[in-house]
Each structure stands twice: as C-alpha cells, then as structure tokens.
Amino acid sequence: MTWTTLISADELAEAIDHCTVIDARHDLLDPAVGPAAYAAGHIPGASFLHQDLDLAGPKTGSNGRHPLPDRETLAAKLRAAGLDAGRQLVAYDGQGGMFAVRVWWLARWLGHRKVAVLDGGIEAWTRAGFPLSTEPAPQRQGSFAAGASLVAEVDAATVLGNLAGGDRLVVDARAPERYRGEVEPLDPVAGHIPGAVNRPFQLNLRPDGRFKPAPVLRQEFESLLAGRPPTSLVHHCGSGVTACHNLLAMELAGLPGGALYPGSWSEWCADPARPVARGATP
Template structure:
C-alpha cells in the first residue's frame, strides 16, 4: 500500500525498518532558522533525515522574490538521491507545527512527479504522545538515484494570479491567520493586508483539537462552501511565502478535491511590486 496524503503514527512505526520508506524531519521556526535543526539533534524519529526549509526546500531570496522562493529542482533531486530516495520510495514528512512546514516538502515532491509522499498526521507531537521511539543518532543511509519529472503547471506566478483574478477564472485562498489577512497584525512582512479578491482559510482550520486533520467529509464540505462555484482545478493557494499554503492544498487533496495550485511567491512576493493592489478588509 502506498500513502499519498497522510500516514498515521502507528503505520509509520510499523514501517520504521521498511527499506523502501524514507522519513524527513521538516521542523522549522520562522523566528529562529536554527531552531528546527536544534530540535532534530535533540531527538527525532529513527531514520529521519533533516530537511531545512531555507537550505534545502527553498532557493536564495532575490530582489523581486518572496521569502521562500522555490528551490532549484535539479539540486533538490540530487539531494533526495543522496538521502536515499528513489522513484519507488515511500516518503514520509513531519514537523511539530501540524504539517505547516512538512506540507512544503510534500508539495515539492508531488510537483517533481513523486506521489508516494505523505505527511505524518499529528506530526512529532502525536508520535511522542503515543510513546513511540525517538533517537539522537544520525541515520546512516546509502545514496540512491532520484529522477524528477517536474510539472511546472502546479504553481502560478504573480502575473498569472493577477490575470486569473482579473478574468475571474481563479479563486485565491490565503492560509494566513485572520489578523494577518485583514492587515491588523503583520509580524513578518513589511506590508500588511491581502491580495484584493482573495478569501481567507487559516491552515489551523484544517485540524482538530488534537492537531490531526479533520475527517475527509468535513474538509470537503468546508472547502466546497468556501470556493464554490470554482472547481478544484481553479483554486489557487497562497500564504506569506508559499510554505504554509501547501497545508490547504494538502487538505483539499485529503478531501478528494484534487488539482488545486500554489501561488509560490505569495504575499511576500506580491508586495515587492508597489503597483499590485493591497486590501485590508
């Protein structure tokens, strides 16, 4: 059996010794870029390799990009091979933020043609809650070969978003908190507000009180209510920098609403051009 959206802690635990499974720790803090790796070194799921949002899952920031530009996919494919991933591997990614960062790696792999990738439901917290094993030992993994089949139709540029909104051919869903979306608070980016015409779906809405994803039917109903009458293929997700937006994209896939896209540059790229509109209500 393969997993393409979520995997439970119990299922991952049962496959820790499965040679076809590869695990990645994606813990990260926007406030302290070293915190994720420090947490990893203090304890992680056995066999997990650390994938850094800045160093591995993004490329360097440029004058007109957002805070986390898409990585160089050739370089990422090479890294995946060095990390033991091949085109038949079952990949599992996790973090300690409900999937907010692990979702980025999930989406990147899917965009590279690798659908056998799943987010650990409940993340590291659920793993610890169930009393499952952790280690501080770094994994010893033999290199493999990973070939990417990149599909650049999975994301939109700022100009494509502008055109889509102007023609009313897309609906733009922003995963940031309501406070940031409405411009009441902006702790990260220099301009507050949101893209005119966007709707708000905070990623936290996808999780229950235990930090697990909501049931499929709940997610389907909520996203259908939010994005109707647009079909899933016309839904575009954004956030602050194209990272946490992947959480909503994942939630739609869980709900059986496949085909939505990512505005990769998101808010931090949008505001680089002063000619682009900004709304605050």
C-alpha cells in the first residue's frame, strides 16, 4: 500500500515496520514543547524533527519565520531517520496535522511521493489503543536522495506582481482575527495581503481532529474556487506551515496543483514597501 495524503491509525499500526515515522509536534510560542512531548511518549520508532531547527532554514529577518531549509540538509535528516526512496514516510503531531503537513509538503518538495499525515495525530493513535514509547528511534541510515520537486511554490515578487491583475487567488490559512488584523501574536505587523481570502486551516477538520471526508472538502474548496482551476491558488499563512494544511486538504479532495508561498505573512510584512490590508474580505 502507498499513502500520499492521509493514513489512519489502524493503517499505520499495520504497516509501521515498513514506514519511517516523524514526530512533528510543536508550539509556535514555546519551541521546547515538541521535544518534551516526544520525550514523554511517542509512536514507537518515530524520529523527531523540529519545526524551527530541522524543517526550516536560517532566518535573515526578511525571509520569514520558517524559511525553506536547504534541500540536501533536509534530505540528510530524512536519511538519518531511516528514509529510503521507496519507503513510506508518515508524519504526525498533536494539533490536527497543523505541523505534520509541513513534513508532507517538504517531502514532496524533495520529490518523495510516498508521504502521508497520520489522520487525527497522536490522539487518534492512543484512542485506538496503540502504545507509546519513550525509547529513542532506532539507528537506521536510509538511502533517500532529493529529486525533482512535486509541488509548486511562488515567491514574494510573484505575489506582489499578482496584486494588479489578480489572476491568482491568494488563500490565507490563518485564524480570522489575524487575517483581519485585529490581533497579531507572532509578527510585527497585523493584517493580510491585499486581495487574499481567508480559509482557516481548522475548517478542514472534524471535531475529533481528523480531516473532513474528501467529498465535503471538495464541495467547500469548489465554492472557494468559484470556477477557477486549483492551479490558480496561492496558499499562505503566517510562516508557510499551516498553509500546507489547505494544500493537503485540496489534494485529498482531488483538487491538486495549488502553490505555496513559503515566506507567507512573516516575510511579506517584513518589507514596509509591500502593501497591507485589514478588515474582512471585500
């Protein structure tokens, strides 16, 4: 079996000996939360990758809070976690996939198609009665090598150039109050990219933290698209992490091809020359 979007707890338990599993738990306000949670108990055999240190590159002050990592550096970390070219990669977190989706997108960015997010995260795993471990991941050096990207991405210049014509629809995955510019707990400027619409990533989830069924997501995103092709969408969030949640949801819904703006709002607002909008969607 191959999983390319989601994998259930039962499916992972059945296939776990043939998977490389990544624990991606994190807290944007406290970077020590993820390692502590991993140490307290994780899915057996899982390795931990940190959102700030492993799944992002160096920050310059103008390239956002989670700039893309160096491709070969990330590939080496996935090899160290035991990943081979044909091996199933699974990522999980404890927040409805909001951080695991970053692993999903980055693996595809490196050309690895066999990657999925554990639907419902570690809560789904424990709720199904499967055990946790405090043992470190076994040492297994994989043979994975980065290949051609399977995803689309755009830079700030492309987003800026789109403002005049609006040929592409920019979708903001942040909470509505952040989108409207009423609060901004993480970045120095509040607001959103002019012309962007708001699709909070939480709308992709059921109350138990699992993704909504594919037909439901398809209906919701087709309403958002309003006749546009999925490839016309540019997804962003605060720093290029939770925007991947909308990308995965669209992939699950059979609407692939949207692009990620990796720098997202944290990069956009770092340049005072870039315009800022506030309030609800026009």
